Amino acid sequence: xxxxxxxxxxxxxxxxxxxxxxxxxxxxxxxxxxxxxxxxxxxxxxxxxxxxxxxxxxxxxxxxxxxxxxxxxxxxxxxxxxxxxxxxxxxxxxxxxxxxxxxxxxxxxxxxxxxxx
Amino acid sequence: xxxxxxxxxxxxxxxxxxxxxxxxxxxxxxxxxxxxxxxxxxxxxxxxxxxxxxxxxxxxxxxxxxxxxxxxxxxxxxxxxxxxxxxxxxxxxxxxxxxxxxxxxxxxxxxx
Numbered sequence: 001x002x003x004x005x006x007x008x009x010x011x012x013x014x015x016x017x018x019x020x021x022x023x024x025x026x027x028x029x030x031x032x033x034x035x036x037x038x039x040x041x042x043x044x045x046x047x048x049x050x051x052x053x054x055x056x057x058x059x060x061x062x063x064x065x066x067x068x069x070x071x072x073x074x075x076x077x078x079x080x081x082x083x084x085x086x087x088x089x090x091x092x093x094x095x096x097x098x099x100x101x102x103x104x105x106x107x108x109x110x111x112x113x114x115x116x117x
Numbered sequence: 118x119x120x121x122x123x124x125x126x127x128x129x130x131x132x133x134x135x136x137x138x139x140x141x142x143x144x145x146x147x148x149x150x151x152x153x154x155x156x157x158x159x160x161x162x163x164x165x166x167x168x169x170x171x172x173x174x175x176x177x178x179x180x181x182x183x184x185x186x187x188x189x190x191x192x193x194x195x196x197x198x199x200x201x202x203x204x205x206x207x208x209x210x211x212x213x214x215x216x217x218x219x220x221x222x223x224x225x226x227x228x229x
Contacts (some may be wrong), residue, residue, distance in 0.1 A: 006159075032215055043120065043205065043219045044160070093159045097215060105150060106207075106217060108159035 003027055004096050006109035013084055014117055021079045021112045023094030029074035030096035034106060035067070038091045050077045074099070084116045123206055123220030130196055131228050138223040139190040140206035148209035149182050149189040150217070155202045163204075164191070196227050 003026040013019050023033055031052050036044040048058045048069050056069035066088075068080040077096075081088055091113055095106040121140045130136060140149070148167055152160035164175050166182035166189060173180055179192045189208070193200055206220040 002162075004159075034216075041224075043221045046216060049216065091157075095159075105162060105165050107162060108152075111157065111159045113157070 002107040004107050004109040006094055006112050010113045012115045015085050016083055019081045019084055021092055023077045023109050025075045025096040028098045031099040032097045033071060033077040034095045035079050036093045086116045089114055089116045121206055121208055121218055121220040123223055125223055127224040129226045132196060134196055136193040136196055138204060140220045141188040144210060145186040146208035147211050150207045151180050151191045152205045153202050160205060198227050198229050201225055201227050
């Protein structure tokens with residue numbers, strides 16, 4: 001149980017284009033999903049917290065107009081990198097938290113490797 | 118942002134040896150989580166700890182929630198080559214909007 005998928009696993013795009021990454025909880029409902037960015041050999045950096053049916057909460061320094069997050073259902077959140085540039089190249093990982101009030105564990109997707117040329 | 122103090126940063130051991138790593142903080146946490154990340158993959162949850170003093174095992178892995186609520190350790194016994202990867206601790210404080218605070222990771226290499 002507690003499986004989270006991400007699609008695509010790998011994407012290469014030209015500078016200036018937009019890229020959408022999907023995060024799905026396959027066998028549980030996730031009221032909260034998180035989007036992280038990870039640089040090589042570094043820890044995970046939280047970008048935003050996505051709550052179903054409401055606006056995402058972005059961490060300081062993360063541009064909300066650059067990284068659009070939509071959490072339209074209890075099993076799906078999307079991250080759209082708008083007008084991508086080479087500096088946006090990174091490993092993006094989502095996680096999902098089951099909806100139980102005292103359940104603090106987060107389950108992670110396999111990640112999406114974005115390369116912007 | 119805030120991060121946990123995780124040590125050691127890296128370890129290179131022989132197959133069969135035991136491994137120990139820990140995380141500390143100046144703040145109190147009410148949940149400690151230990152994850153393993155393989156290259157190019159997302160982190161996989163190994164052990165979750167919810168109570169101070171709690172000692173939990175998962176196969177060859179054992180983790181403890183420190184009594185002071187400011188630290189946690191993870192032990193791996195009888196290491197095998199597939200234990201290679203980066204291990205992260207993560208903690209959750211009360212009233213922190215469910216945001217995990219992460220350690221910087223311990224990179225483990227196992228020599229067969």
